[in-house]
Structure formats: C-alpha cells, structure tokens
Amino acid sequence: MQVWPSAKIRVHLGVALSFAALGLFGAVFSAWPWPGALVGLVLGAAWYLWMAGTYHKRRALVANPFPTHWRQILERRVDFYRQLPIDGEARQRFEDDVRIFLAEQHIYGAGQGPQQLEVEDETRLLIASSAAILGHGMPNFEWPRMRDIVVHPRAFDEDYASEDHADIAGMVHYQGPILYSKRDLALGFRRRDGHNVGLHELAHVLDMADGHVDGVPVGASWASSAPWLEVVTDRLRKLRSHRYKKTLRDYAGTNEAEFFAVAVETFFERPHKLRDDDPELYAMLRDYFGQDPAATPARRGPRQFR
Ligand SMILES: [Zn+2]
Secondary structure (H helix, E strand, C coil): CCCCCHHHHHHHHHHHHHHHHHHHHHHHCCCCHHHHHHHHHHHHHHHHHHHHHHHHHHHHHHHCCCCHHHHHHHHHHCHHHHCCCCCCHHHHHHHHHHHHHHHHCCEEECCCHHHCCCCCHHHHHHHHHHHHHHHCCCCCCCCCCCCCEEEECCCECCCCCCCCCCCECEEECCCCCEEEEHHHHHHHHHCCCCCCHHHHHHHHHHHHCCCCCCCCCCCCCCCCCHHHHHHHHHHHHHHHCCCCCCCCCHHHHCCHHHHHHHHHHHHHHCHHHHHHHCHHHHHHHHHHHCCCHHHCCCCCCCCCCC
C-alpha cells in the first residue's frame, strides 16, 4: 500500500489550487466577489481532503514506532515476516502495510453485548498479515475499501452458528462482510500445508474486486487472457477427474473462484511443490504477485507454535 505517493498528491494539490484560482478569478469579474471566491476555496479544500486525506493519515500513522508487542507476535506467528531481513526495507514495508490495514479496516468479533467475541491483537495481526503477504510484491496495490471483517470463535455453519457439524472456516460475501473462524485462522499460520484461510478469503477479495467472481484477480496483466483461462479450464478438468497431482487440495476443483483461492494458498505455503508439479501455474501466480517464494530454500515439516 502506498504511504505517501508524492506525484499523485502533487496532482491532487494542483487540482485543488485550480479550483481556488478559478473561484478567485471569477470573483474579480463577478458582481458578488466573495461568494465566488469562497466556493472556489471550499471546493479546492474539499477535493484535496477527499483525495489526499488518506495519505496524510497514513504518513502520520507510520511515523510512530511500530508496537514492540506486535513485532513479537509477528516474529512468533508469521513465517513470511520472520524471513524478511531485520531492519530491511521489506520488513518495514510489511509493518507499514499491517498497521495501515488495521487502521483502515473494521475488524470485530461476532455476537452482541456481553456475548460478543473479543478479538485480541494476535488475531487482528494474522488477518492484516494475510493482506500484507499477498500485497508484498505489489507496493502500489491498494485493497478495495473493505467491508466489515467479522471474527467467529471457530468454524461456523450456513446460519453462522458454531455447532458440532459446522465446517466453514471463512467466507466472503460479495458485497457484505468477510467472516473468519479465529481458530482456523490461527491454524493456517501454524502449518505450511496449503491451508491458510487468511490468504484464501483475501484471494477471493482480489478476485471480486473487478466485479466478477471468476477466478481472475483484479489488475492481472493476463486477466481474461487466453493462457490463464486455458490453464484454469485444464486444471479444473484434471482435478475433477482426479488426474491432477495432489498439489492443490480437491476443493480447488469446485469452480474457477475456488481454484484461484486454493492456488494462492499453495503458492505461498508450498511454493516449491507447486513450482515442481505445475511450473506454468506457478509462473502465472509469480508474475501476478510479483513474488517468487520458491526462490528461498524449502523448509521441512510443519512449524509448531513457539
Ligand atoms: Zn473459497
């Protein structure tokens, strides 16, 4: 996410000053000079606040030291963060993305009144880390203004009840909230097994951001291009006839949207396996996300809580 895009802000400032100048210019040749000047100034100020206010808030936010206990949680729970060089630009950018995401998104627990689930920092940081991981290779990428993010204590069913049979770990409504099971979110960061509901649901958000739920993420240079559609069609056919290697879990065969979301989980959690088994799919995701996670040495075994 961009903290202070100077060129863009200069353009907004230029437009705002133009409004003000037009107002003043009109005032000189008007029978009622002050209303004209005032309208120009108000329009200019409103334009600037609307277009650049977010960046002023972001710049003030990242000027503060990153909370030490947040850093400790990220070190302990987020492999991706721990692998970024200490004191390097990449780690700084990850931290900035995390706190901007937390400042601009509305995360709260399911339930009401005394029954409402309290969402502690660790859960918030895992959600924000999911966004920071996906966007890390796209510094200019901006998440669409998100809906509410509601945290349930554990898996839930279609009625959002956490009964014994419930098996939904996360969900994105097309124009509604994003729902997470806190327990499954934590599990996703505990093991590198291709299951990470944090990444999965935000991958759906990338898919939906262009207005279509079709497994083609927003901003992809290969969006709707024949090679990608051919790859998806081919892999879906193989998944459904059990002729695809066990690289992606079976759920990827549900439809195009789930194929993309599961492929994203695998790309970040088991990149070496995906690169070796399906280099064509790996290369497309690498180009889209601007990251090459298989370029770092493979780690062995699931990581346990520390
Ligand atoms: Zn899904």
